Amino acid sequence: MNVFKTSLIATALIAAGVAGSAHAATDTATFQVQIVITESCDISTVAPTDIDFGTHTRSTGAPADATGTITVNCSNGTPYQIGLDNGQNALATQRRMANGGIFVPYNLYSDNGRTVLWGNTLNTDTVSGTGTAADQAYTVYGRVPSTNYPTGTYLDTVTATVIY
Numbered sequence: 733m734n735v736f737k738t739s740l741i742a743t744a745l746i747a748a749g750v751a752g753s754a755h756a757a758t759d760t761a762t763f764q765v766q767i768v769i770t771e772s773c774d775i776s777t778v779a780p781t782d783i784d785f786g787t788h789t790r791s792t793g794a795p796a797d798a799t800g801t802i803t804v805n806c807s808n809g810t811p812y813q814i815g816l817d818n819g820q821n822a823l824a825t826q827r828r829m830a831n832g833g834i835f836v837p838y839n840l841y842s843d844n845g846r847t848v849l850w851g852n853t854l855n856t857d858t859v860s861g862t863g864t865a866a867d868q869a870y871t872v873y874g875r876v877p878s879t880n881y882p883t884g885t886y887l888d889t890v891t892a893t894v895i896y
Contacts, residue, residue, distance in 0.1 A: 771863075773806035775814070775894040778867060783840070788879040796876040797846070804870070804894050806863025812896040814859045814870060815852035816840055819888040825851075829876075829886035836886045841873040854895060863896075 783800035821830040828835035842850040851857035
C-alpha cells in the first residue's frame with residue numbers, strides 16, 4: 733500500500749503542477765517614452781530699435797551720442813551671447829556710415845560710459861546673459877566722435893546675432 737500511496741501522491745502533485753502552470757501564462761511588450769527638450773532664443777520677436785544720431789551741424793566739437801535697444805527672449809536657464817557685426821561699410825574693425833563714397837566713423841558700446849566696444853567675437857566683446865523665458869532688453873550705446881563731414885545723410889546696417 734505504500735507504493736500505491738506514493739503513486740497517488742505523485743500523480744496528484746503532477747496534476748497540480750500542470751494545472752498551476754496553465755494559469756500562470758503571460759505575454760509582454762515594450763514601448764518607449766520620450767521627450768525632446770531644446771533651448772531657444774529669439775532676437776526678432778521685438779525688433780531692435782534704430783540708433784538715430786539725429787541732425788547735427790558740421791563741427792569738430794563734441795561727439796554725437798545715441799542709443800538703441802536689442803531685445804532677446806531665451807528659454808529659462810539658457811546661456812547666450814549677443815554679438816553685433818561691424819556693419820556693411822566697415823574698414824577693418826572701424827564701423828562707418830556711408831553716403832556714396834564718403835564715410836562717417838562711429839562705434840557701438842555695451843556700457844553707458846561708452847568704453848566697452850560691442851563686437852561679434854564670442855567671449856571677448858559680446859554681451860552675455862541667461863534666459864528667463866521673458867523679454868530681456870539691452871541698450872546699445874552709439875557714438876560718432878566728430879560731425880566734421882560734408883552735408884548728407886549717412887547710413888549703415890548692423891546685424892545683431894544671439895548665440896546660444
